[in-house]
Structures are given as C-alpha cells and as structure tokens.
Amino acid sequence: xxxxxxxxxxxxxxxxxxxxxxxxxxxxxxxxxxxxxxxxxxxxxxxxxxxxxxxxxxxxxxxxxxxxxxxxxxxxxxxxxxxxxxxxxxxxxxxxxxxxxxxxxxxxxxxxxxxxxxxxxxxxxxxxxxxxxxxxxxxxxxxxxxxxxxxxxxxxxxxxxxxxxxxxxxxxxxxxxxxxxxxxxxxxxxxxxxxxxxxxxxxxxxxxxxxxxxxxxxxxxxxxxxxxxxxxxxxxxxxxxxxxxxxxxxxxxxxxxxxxxxxxxxxxxxxxxxxxxxxx
Amino acid sequence: xxxxxxxxxxxxxxxxxxxxxxxxxxxxxxxxxxxxxxxxxxxxxxxxxxxxxxxxxxxxxxxxxxxxxxxxxxxxxxxxxxxxxxxxxxxxxxxxxxxxxxxxxxxxxxxxxxxxxxxxxxxxxxxxxxxxxxxxxxxxxxxxxxxxxxxxxxxxxxxxxxxxxxx
Numbered sequence: 001x002x003x004x005x006x007x008x009x010x011x012x013x014x015x016x017x018x019x020x021x022x023x024x025x026x027x028x029x030x031x032x033x034x035x036x037x038x039x040x041x042x043x044x045x046x047x048x049x050x051x052x053x054x055x056x057x058x059x060x061x062x063x064x065x066x067x068x069x070x071x072x073x074x075x076x077x078x079x080x081x082x083x084x085x086x087x088x089x090x091x092x093x094x095x096x097x098x099x100x101x102x103x104x105x106x107x108x109x110x111x112x113x114x115x116x117x118x119x120x121x122x123x124x125x126x127x128x129x130x131x132x133x134x135x136x137x138x139x140x141x142x143x144x145x146x147x148x149x150x151x152x153x154x155x156x157x158x159x160x161x162x163x164x165x166x167x168x169x170x171x172x173x174x175x176x177x178x179x180x181x182x183x184x185x186x187x188x189x190x191x192x193x194x195x196x197x198x199x200x201x202x203x204x205x206x207x208x209x210x211x212x213x214x215x216x217x218x219x220x221x222x223x224x225x226x227x228x229x230x231x232x233x234x235x236x237x238x239x240x241x242x243x244x245x246x247x248x249x250x251x252x253x254x255x256x257x258x259x260x261x262x263x264x265x266x267x268x269x270x271x272x273x274x275x276x277x278x279x280x
Numbered sequence: 281x282x283x284x285x286x287x288x289x290x291x292x293x294x295x296x297x298x299x300x301x302x303x304x305x306x307x308x309x310x311x312x313x314x315x316x317x318x319x320x321x322x323x324x325x326x327x328x329x330x331x332x333x334x335x336x337x338x339x340x341x342x343x344x345x346x347x348x349x350x351x352x353x354x355x356x357x358x359x360x361x362x363x364x365x366x367x368x369x370x371x372x373x374x375x376x377x378x379x380x381x382x383x384x385x386x387x388x389x390x391x392x393x394x395x396x397x398x399x400x401x402x403x404x405x406x407x408x409x410x411x412x413x414x415x416x417x418x419x420x421x422x423x424x425x426x427x428x429x430x431x432x433x434x435x436x437x438x439x440x441x442x443x444x445x446x447x
Contacts, residue, residue: 032359038374
C-alpha cells in the first residue's frame with residue numbers, strides 16, 4: 001500500500017516538474033502593503049523577479065519598467081531602480097494617503113499561418129501594430145489571438161481607497177469586493193475579475209502562499225471565477241500570497257505568460273498580483 | 281500616573297460614532313499593567329485602547345506611541361498595532377488631539393475616559409505592540425446601562441487590564 005502510494009506520488013512528481021519548470025512565475029513583492037506614517041520619509045521598496053519558487057530570486061530579474069498610479073489617480077514614479085542578476089528592485093515614496101497601484105502590462109499577438117503548405121508561427125514580440133508586416137504575402141490559414149498580460153501590486157497608506165481600480169478595459173483587471181490591502185487570515189476575500197472591461201466567468205484563478213521553500217505542500221488553490229467574474233478565496237496562511245488569473249487554458253498548464261502549446265484562437269490574457277494576508 | 285481626558289474632548293470624539301440618541305456620558309476607569317520584561321533590548325510598547333460595538337464605527341480612546349520624534353517619525357510603526365490600525369487607526373491623523381500620548385514604562389497605569397455611549401454591548405480592546413518584541417490583544421466585554429467591572433489579563437505583552445464603569 002505504501003509502495004503503491006510512493007509510486008503514484010513519484011509519477012505525479014515526474015509529470016509536475018516539467019510543467020512547473022516552464023511556469024516561471026512572475027512576481028512583484030512589496031516590503032509592506034499596509035503603511036502608516038505621517039512623516040515625509042515613508043517608503044515602500046519592491047523586488048520584482050521571475051522564478052519558480054515564491055518568493056525567491058533564483059532565475060531572472062523582471063526587466064520591465066513599472067508604472068505607478070497614485071491614490072488621487074495621477075501617475076507617479078518609482079525611484080532607485082536597479083536590475084541585478086536575479087531581481088529588479090525599486091522604491092516608492094509615500095506622499096499621499098490611500099491606495100497606490102504599481103503595475104506593468106504587455107500586449108502582443110500570437111498565432112500562425114501557412115505559407116507554401118508549411119505552418120509558421122508568428123515571431124515573438126509581434127503586436128497588433130506589427131501584425132501586418134509579420135504575415136507575408138500569400139499566407140493562408142492565418143490564425144491569430146491577442147494576448148494581454150498585467151502584473152500589479154497595491155500598497156495602502158492609511159485607509160484603503162479605490163481610485164486606482166478604475167478599469168482600463170484591456171486585459172484582465174481586478175475590481176475589489178474585498179480590498180486587496182484589507183486581507184486578514186480567517187476572513188474570506190472576494191475579488192471580481194474583468195476581461196476587457198467586462199466581468200468574466202470561468203477565468204482560472206491560482207492562489208499560492210509564499211514561503212514555498214520551507215514546506216512540503218505547495219498549498220496551491222485552483223479556483224474559477226463564477227457568475228459576475230467573482231471568486232472567493234479562503235486563505236490557507238497569513239503572509240505574502242501570489243495570485244494568478246488567466247483565460248481558460250488546457251489542463252495542466254500553469255503560468256501567466258501566453259500559453260505556447262495550444263492552438264491559437266480566442267482571447268488570451270493573464271493577470272498576476274501579490275497580496276499580503278495579515279495575521280489576525 | 282494619571283492621564284485624564286476632559287469630558288469635552290471625549291464628548292467630541294464620541295459624537296456621531298455611537299448613536300448619540302440615547303447616549304449618556306459614562307466614566308470608564310481603565311487600569312493597564314505593562315509587564316516588566318527581562319530582555320536584552322527593551323522598548324516601551326505602542327498601546328492602543330479602543331471601543332468596539334457591533335454595527336458601529338470603533339472609537340479610539342487613547343494611543344501611546346513615540347509621539348515626540350522629529351518629523352512625526354514615530355507614526356511609522358502605528359500599523360504594527362495591527363488590529364487597532366485596521367479597526368480605527370488607519371482612518372485617523374496623528375498626532376490626534378485627546379488621543380495621542382507618550383509610551384509608558386512598565387508598571388500599572390490608570391486612565392479615565394468619559395465617552396458618550398448609548399445602551400448596548402461593547403468591548404474595550406487594549407492592544408500592545410513592542411519594537412523587537414511581540415504583540416498582544418486583550419478584550420473586555422461590557423454592556424450598558426448595566427456597567428460594572430470587567431477584568432482580563434494578557435500573557436506576554438500585557439498584564440492585568442481592568443475596567444470599571446461609573447455613571
């Protein structure tokens with residue numbers, strides 16, 4: 001009986017490892033998300049990386065330039081940006097009360113076409129603007145799908161506010177039912193996810209608490225947005241927690257990037273955030 | 281050591297928070313013991329004292345923190361009094377008149393408050409959070425107009441806390 005379990009477990013691991021290696025989770029990690037301080041010298045610092053384990057720097061730094069939306073809705077900026085071998089770091093000075101959004105987005109087009117009977121994939125980095133040049137004359141069976149990826153984190157000084165959650169209407173976006181900077185162990189949280197501005201049912205929601213290296217179980221929760229695009233999360237642990245939301249994808253695929261293996265078709269989008277679940 | 285909040289100030293704080301309709305001024309005599317700890321590095325704890333009532337906005341009675349640092353820097357760690365910060369602190373500005381106070385040394389401290397409170401079930405909450413140390417919350421339920429005395433004790437960062445209610 002024991003051996004049988006061990007064999008099944010070994011088989012499961014063998015299958016799981018290649019998938020997780022390809023996943024390379026993307027993440028941003030604020031030094032804190034609940035901020036107090038009336039002084040002028042209050043800062044939050046961030047790490048940003050791509051890695052398998054959460055939240056450890058062991059693969060690649062995040063190279064993108066992030067944008068900031070201030071609590072009053074105006075753009076802000078990060079300071080002291082540096083890219084190391086394994087991580088990017090930057091700082092945000094807290095100058096006003098309310099909720100800040102730190103984010104970046106990437107958009108692209110994936111797809112394929114046939115030329116002289118041979119199937120070719122669109123080159124990486126193709127966008128809607130360059131799509132026309134990417135497809136040669138005489139191509140047939142053109143299949144394309146637009147991808148939108150968003151990675152964002154929130155920090156709040158004083159009372160949580162909602163100005164920065166105003167949807168842009170592109171890709172997957174979070175609308176707070178529970179505010180993402182008001183999370184406490186033992187209280188379920190509900191978020192609404194929009195796809196291109198509309199509540200999206202059936203989006204895949206993955207929740208993984210940080211600190212993977214020091215435990216045996218991943219504690220991954222696989223959820224789906226229900227009616228109205230809402231999902232309710234029961235936290236397994238306090239601490240920094242990674243949330244990844246994607247358009248539906250074939251079983252076994254995980255990760256926030258546009259999936260490469262399945263045939264193109266339909267809209268593809270992904271969303272990543274890191275939230276802090278406080279101890280009660 | 282006695283920290284007395286004037287009836288006028290407490291009344292102003294209480295107004296609008298706890299259904300003033302049938303509200304009456306109550307005297308809440310609170311005694312808080314901050315334990316003496318044998319640790320290599322000791323800092324006096326940040327302490328918040330507040331009232332909760334179901335369906336009402338929590339009301340902060342007092343916050344003891346490093347209120348004398350330059351550029352208001354002591355406010356940076358108010359969030360570490362984390363239950364209070366979520367319940368009430370994050371809506372406030374500091375220093376807060378009639379609420380802000382300096383941190384207190386180990387020993388027993390008696391403070392009195394005179395908020396206007398309507399009848400109902402309340403909880404007096406005391407939370408202490410210490411730099412390079414721990415955090416503890418002590419809750420004392422009481423009801424009005426019954427009043428009386430409530431007592432609870434912490435086990436690490438707070439000693440005995442008592443509440444006596446007088447009209």
